[in-house]
Amino acid sequence: MPDAYSATIEKYWCQRYILFSRFDDGVNMDEEGWFSVTPEVIAHYQASRCASGTVIDCFTGVGGNAIQFAQRCNHVIAIDIDPSKIGFARHNAAIYRVDDLIDFIVGDFFVLAPKLKADTVFLSPPWGGPDYAKVETYDMKTMLRPHDGYTLFNVAKEIASRVVMFLPRNVNFNQLAELSLSACPPWSLEVEKVHLNGKLKAVTAYFSRPPVGGC
Numbered sequence: 442m443p444d445a446y447s448a449t450i451e452k453y454w455c456q457r458y459i460l461f462s463r464f465d466d467g468v469n470m471d472e473e474g475w476f477s478v479t480p481e482v483i484a485h486y487q488a489s490r491c492a493s494g495t496v497i498d499c500f501t502g503v504g505g506n507a508i509q510f511a512q513r514c515n516h517v518i519a520i521d522i523d524p525s526k527i528g529f530a531r532h533n534a535a536i537y538r539v540d541d542l543i544d545f546i547v548g549d550f551f552v553l554a555p556k557l558k559a560d561t562v563f564l565s566p567p568w569g570g571p572d573y574a575k576v577e578t579y580d581m582k583t584m585l586r587p588h589d590g591y592t593l594f595n596v597a598k599e600i601a602s603r604v605v606m607f608l609p610r611n612v613n614f615n616q617l618a619e620l621s622l623s624a625c626p627p628w629s630l631e632v633e634k635v636h637l638n639g640k641l642k643a644v645t646a647y648f649s650r651p652p653v654g655g656c
């Protein structure tokens with residue numbers, strides 16, 4: 442491991458090819474990226490499930506998901522509030538030769554949201570740091586940042602007919618059901634437990650607007 446990395450990265454360094462299979466081609470990220478990037482095999486699978494039309498990756502980080510979406514979808518919009526994250530995402534996308542298939546935007550998703558339209562909104566929002574693993578049940582009302590899960594879902598469902606959320610493994614499933622039922626008419630919900638190397642890693646929730654009907 443290069444000396445420039447802090448000791449806390451050591452655990453993640455061993456997983457570098459799980460995070461990015463092309464790591465040795467020059468993948469680069471900051472410390473937060475190491476903790477929060479979606480492992481490539483998971484991002485690849487999520488992209489296969491979202492494969493069509495326009496996808497917006499609303500909290501792009503260093504680009505793990507956006508790179509995989511670009512290999513499957515017609516158009517990808519990658520948003521992050523932190524310009525340096527977008528810099529890393531663009532650099533990493535170039536390594537996978539998909540940088541010209543992604544529109545990178547530096548901005549606050551919640552400010553941009555009213556102007557966005559897409560087929561799928563993908564949300565891998567800040568989980569609130571590593572403390573999520575210290576509680577038995579992750580509460581989307583109080584632990585998600587910068588806004589709760591309800592605000593996030595309500596904003597996202599105005600943009601697309603499919604909303605995909607990547608959430609902590611201990612997320613409260615009743616709250617996910619509450620979200621889908623809060624829409625009018627209720628949206629369908631599919632929850633997937635994501636295992637990596639035999640360990641439950643996270644949960645992906647797929648919400649879809651029903652094709653017909655109203656309230």
Ligand code: ADP
Pocket residue numbers: 473476477499500501502503520521522523526548549550551565566567568569570586587
């Ligand atoms: P985690 O808790 O999963 O480590 P982070 O704090 O790393 O989450 O946040 C995930 C990404 O979301 C970061 O790249 C961060 O810059 C970005 N982000 C945070 N708030 C916003 C926002 N309002 N709009 C767009 N991107 C955001």
